[in-house]
Amino acid sequence: MRFYEHESKALFARQGLPLGKSGLARSGDEARRIAAEIGAPVVLKSQVLSGGRMKAGAVKFADTPDAAAKAFDAILPIVVNGQRAESVLVEEKSPIAQEYYVGVTWDGRRKRPVLIFSDMGGIDIEEVAEQHPDHVSKTHVSTLLPFTPRLAKEAVGATGVTGPELNRLTPIAAALVEVFLRYDLTLAEINPLARLDDGRFVVLDGHVDMEAEAREIHRKLLEEIGIRPEETRQARPPTDFEIRGAQVDAADHRGVAGNVVEFDGNLGLVIGAGGGSLTLFDAVRQQGGRPANYCEIGGNPSVQKACELTKLVLSKPGVEKIAVMMNVVSNTRVDIVARGVVKGCVESGRDPAETIAIFRIPGSWEDEGFKILKKYGVEYCDRSVSMYEAAGKAVAKLSAGGTT
Amino acid sequence: MSILITKDTTFIVQGITGREAVSLTRENLAYGAKIVGGVTPGRAGRDVYGVPVHDCVRDITAKTRVDGSVVCVPPRFTRDAVFEAIENGVRLIVVVTERIPRREVAQMVELANLRGARIIGPNCLGIISPGEAKMGGIGGPAEDTRKAYAKGPVGVMSRSGGMTTEIANTLTAAGLGQSTAVSIGGDAIIGSTYAELMPLYEADPETKAIAIYSEPGGRMEAELAEWVAEHRSRLPIVAFMAGRFMDEMPGMRFGHAGTIVEGKADTTTDKIERLRNAGISVAERIEEIPDLIRQRLAEAV
Amino acid sequence: MAGMFIDVKVDAKIASDPEAAKKLVEVCPVSIFAQENGGGLRIVAENLDECVLCDLCIEAVAKGGVEVIRLYDR
Numbered sequence: 001m002r003f004y005e006h007e008s009k010a011l012f013a014r015q016g017l018p019l020g021k022s023g024l025a026r027s028g029d030e031a032r033r034i035a036a037e038i039g040a041p042v043v044l045k046s047q048v049l050s051g052g053r054m055k056a057g058a059v060k061f062a063d064t065p066d067a068a069a070k071a072f073d074a075i076l077p078i079v080v081n082g083q084r085a086e087s088v089l090v091e092e093k094s095p096i097a098q099e100y101y102v103g104v105t106w107d108g109r110r111k112r113p114v115l116i117f118s119d120m121g122g123i124d125i126e127e128v129a130e131q132h133p134d135h136v137s138k139t140h141v142s143t144l145l146p147f148t149p150r151l152a153k154e155a156v157g158a159t160g161v162t163g164p165e166l167n168r169l170t171p172i173a174a175a176l177v178e179v180f181l182r183y184d185l186t187l188a189e190i191n192p193l194a195r196l197d198d199g200r201f202v203v204l205d206g207h208v209d210m211e212a213e214a215r216e217i218h219r220k221l222l223e224e225i226g227i228r229p230e231e232t233r234q235a236r237p238p239t240d241f242e243i244r245g246a247q248v249d250a251a252d253h254r255g256v257a258g259n260v261v262e263f264d265g266n267l268g269l270v271i272g273a274g275g276g277s278l279t280l281f282d283a284v285r286q287q288g289g290r291p292a293n294y295c296e297i298g299g300n301p302s303v304q305k306a307c308e309l310t311k312l313v314l315s316k317p318g319v320e321k322i323a324v325m326m327n328v329v330s331n332t333r334v335d336i337v338a339r340g341v342v343k344g345c346v347e348s349g350r351d352p353a354e355t356i357a358i359f360r361i362p363g364s365w366e367d368e369g370f371k372i373l374k375k376y377g378v379e380y381c382d383r384s385v386s387m388y389e390a391a392g393k394a395v396a397k398l399s400a401g402g403t404t
Numbered sequence: 405m406s407i408l409i410t411k412d413t414t415f416i417v418q419g420i421t422g423r424e425a426v427s428l429t430r431e432n433l434a435y436g437a438k439i440v441g442g443v444t445p446g447r448a449g450r451d452v453y454g455v456p457v458h459d460c461v462r463d464i465t466a467k468t469r470v471d472g473s474v475v476c477v478p479p480r481f482t483r484d485a486v487f488e489a490i491e492n493g494v495r496l497i498v499v500v501t502e503r504i505p506r507r508e509v510a511q512m513v514e515l516a517n518l519r520g521a522r523i524i525g526p527n528c529l530g531i532i533s534p535g536e537a538k539m540g541g542i543g544g545p546a547e548d549t550r551k552a553y554a555k556g557p558v559g560v561m562s563r564s565g566g567m568t569t570e571i572a573n574t575l576t577a578a579g580l581g582q583s584t585a586v587s588i589g590g591d592a593i594i595g596s597t598y599a600e601l602m603p604l605y606e607a608d609p610e611t612k613a614i615a616i617y618s619e620p621g622g623r624m625e626a627e628l629a630e631w632v633a634e635h636r637s638r639l640p641i642v643a644f645m646a647g648r649f650m651d652e653m654p655g656m657r658f659g660h661a662g663t664i665v666e667g668k669a670d671t672t673t674d675k676i677e678r679l680r681n682a683g684i685s686v687a688e689r690i691e692e693i694p695d696l697i698r699q700r701l702a703e704a705v
Numbered sequence: 706m707a708g709m710f711i712d713v714k715v716d717a718k719i720a721s722d723p724e725a726a727k728k729l730v731e732v733c734p735v736s737i738f739a740q741e742n743g744g745g746l747r748i749v750a751e752n753l754d755e756c757v758l759c760d761l762c763i764e765a766v767a768k769g770g771v772e773v774i775r776l777y778d779r
Contacts, residue, residue: 106506108622108662111513111593143510144518184505186592213479213661214505235655259658274590274659275564278619278647279690285649286688294658298566302735303710303754327570328552330529330544339710339754346709363552363569364544368758368775372710375777383551383573386691 001210001233004047006089007225008208015179017172017190020202022091028069034090035068041093044071045205048083049233056080061093082236094202099192101125102173104141104180113141115177117155117169121192135159141177149174168201169193183221184214241316245295248308255301255332257309265290267357267398268313268322270306270341272297276327276387283388284323289395292319300332306340307347314348314355321357323394328383334361334369342376353377357397360390406533406584407559407604407611408496408524414469415496415539416461417442418485419477420452424500424541428476429453434546437537440468443485461492472496474530474540482526483508490521498540499525499595502661509593516595523595527660529565529587534572542587543569556581558697559605559639561598562617563590563624563660564646570690571615571644578694583611590619590660597624599631606637613697614641618675620650621663625675629682640700641684642693648672708753712774713737713762719770720746729771732761 003011006024013019023034024047035042046058053059058078062068072088099121107114118136120128129136137158139151152173156166172193180188187209194204215222215229222229232238238246245260256273267289271280277296284291293313297306313322324341326332338359345352359373362383373380381390419425420442430453433439439455441464448459458464461473473489475482475497482501489497490512497516504526516523524531530540535555542565543549552573558580562568565587572585586601588594598616605611618625625643632641650658651671657664668674676686685696719725723744730738735755739747762771 106510106593108592108624109597109627111510113510142514143507144514181507184507186506211505212657213503217505234657235653261656261658273564273566274663275562275567275617275619275646276570278564278650278659278663279567279570279644282646282648283689296659327564327566328573329566330548330552330569331541331566333757336757343709343754362573364548371775372777384577386574386689387570388689388691 001212001215002049003208003210003225003227004049005045005205005207006047006087007227008206009203010225011179011183011208012190012203012206015175017175017179018200018202020092020094020204022089025072025088025090026086028072031072031088031090032065032069035062035065038090038092042068042090043093044068044075045089045091046075046078046080046085047087047089048080048085050081050083053080058085094194094204095197096194097197098195099204100169100195101128101191102176102193103187103189103191104177104185105187107140110140112143113177113180115139115141115151115155115173117159117173119159119161125191143181147174147177147181152177164199165195172201179208183208183218184211185209186211241293241312244312245309248305248312251308252302252305254305255297255299257295257297257301257305259294259296260309260312261294262316263291263293265292266318266320267394268292268316268319269295270297270310270313270322270324271295272326272332273329274298276325279327280325280387280391283391284395286388287392287395289391289398292316297326297332297337300336301340303336303339303343306337307344310341310344311348314344314350321355321394321398323357323391324359324361325387325390325394326361327387329361329363331364332361333364334366335372336365337361338369338372342372342378357394358390360385360387405608405610406536407601407608408531408584408586409472409533409537409539411436411536412438413471413537413539414438414440415472415474416440416464416470416494417455418461418473418475418489420444420455420457421447421450422476425474425476426452428474428500428541429455431541431545431549432538435538435549437539440464440470461488461494465492465494470494472498472539474498474500476500479503483512486512486523487515490515490519495521497521497523497595498528498530499523499589500528500530500540502527502591504591506591506593509591513593513595524586525589525595527591528589528594529568531584531586532582533584534582540587541565542585543572552576553585554581556583557610557612558582559608559611559614560585560616561588561601561614562586563588563619563662564617565590567617567646571617571693574690575615575694575697580694580697583608590662592622592662598628599624602628602631602635602637602639605639606635611639613701614639615693615697616641616643618643618645619659619663620647620665620672620675621670623669626669626678629678629684632682632684640697640704642687642696642700643679643684644687644690644693645672645676706750707776708750708756710776711753711756712776713748713753713756714772714774715746715748716770719766725766725770728765729762732765734759734761738762
């Protein structure tokens, strides 16, 4: 879950990282007031959950409060990689002597956090690592032993930095590791970290990602920073359909019927589980189908939950038929899902036999499930029909139905 | 033979009185597993399908040999449960629980490495050596498990628990049994990756080929590709890559916690290329896996 | 009122026995049974379709006391 720059900086401030004077503006007047309070030239930065702000023109400099107000008005409407800003960070502009990079992330192969440091900041770190490998250091951190600053010192020193810079950079890198560990982050990054003309260090830009699983543990912090529980912070904001999907899942603790993602096709999908859904979504597209949605059934959802998910998918304009498919199930019960989807069709005023293009969930309690489907005239298949073939049957039915 | 577990493997279930653990215990017993005890603090003296419940792991390890543990406790207690198993000498730990923060998983893995223990999972369904035993919910009820899994020459590793069974079922239907199938877990950090399990399969004379299920996100496939290239593995590998549509949707999380495209190396396109360059066959569909394995086995002779 | 897939029939004698009613409420994992204040048994119609066919209610009372009917079997 990505934080906005101003939220990342609020987190950094808690750990004593050095920041310039700043304020968050939601209007031109606010930008003017903040710039006047700072009393010096400022930089205005659009608050979006994406890189590439500079390129998009969403970062501007202003020497006076009036210029700051004007810059605000220019920046706010700019869409950066599909993200629209609601606020702009107004920050003191600093005279820079040198830029550095400090980042902490997980190394999935070593299964440890890794502290990445470079004395060539301000540009893409991957590029630096490729072109100037001796200017980038990677230092792994234990999650069991207490973290002490010597690792940060070694990380900084490995790029050839020495003298007073080494001693000033060490606590900053150490503090970033501590932020990373304390708040269950998956990324904590300062780029650039600037050494100013007067020798001070300031975090110019930074961003953090928090692990979704840890949101509950850090609920209080998120509340203080102003991140609401319903904010998904995915690459794009959730649609109304997706919000209703999340509600279906949350309304009943039994099993999973969620992770609904909206697409613009005409074949509704009631699919599962985690890996099965990925496989089936690919299969539908490979068979020439256009999915209306992605979703995941998992565990043992109640009949009601499967029913509500079915109703939701059927409520989407343009959805004529649904395909109900999963991998061979061992935990989820075939009969329970069968009841749920049949009920969902009936409660939506549709004939299950017409609406369910194919039902392919083999596995636990399948005989019981198949009896239900037979009774309602729904076409189903057992494990002898592959996921790919089942997807093909669903797609064929939709095209045969003379869709527009 | 098989890897990790045989019919003689003794194990315990931590959190045995929970809803999922109860059915897992019944299913494993019915498949022939030797479950020598269960743990739920405060519930000592009860039993679950004849398996005695204890308060602490050491109450069992003091009296009996315990080779493994299935950890099936809520996320906020999981790290402690895994530590308890490791510190009481348990060497194979299957972590079923999902939604554990990465930092805690990393701590479990670090301790396991220090003590010479192995973790499978988290967020997995466990291990099965068909015809021998299973450890975890993999395959479901014993009768369903017997339909999908059969003893044979193929080692299976999968980031998805459900797809482990789908692949095994496809292999079984085609007359190819499995030596051991491992649901390795769907999280970004897991106890045992493909490459870390490969040496075990490599050393198992019964395993003749490997089938893997894979997804976007992480560097596990790259690690496998490097391992294969470096070790000149005797085992032909056939991989299936799901979630190809995700390449077009960076930043969106689908499926498991570890499944997200954040950079080029996370995409299926990149992974498929790396796997193929290492001589690993990549199946376009699940049903192609058995034929690809047969082809590769025939080439090897 | 029956569900769409499942109906449960309880013998009149069992339904009016507070002890049996209590037992049924306890064993059912999906809350199909409820006990009225007076002790008599009430069937919770909206939960009928959630029945997981565990047969625990059938085993909880005297043989033939409770019947679980799969309406799709007919």
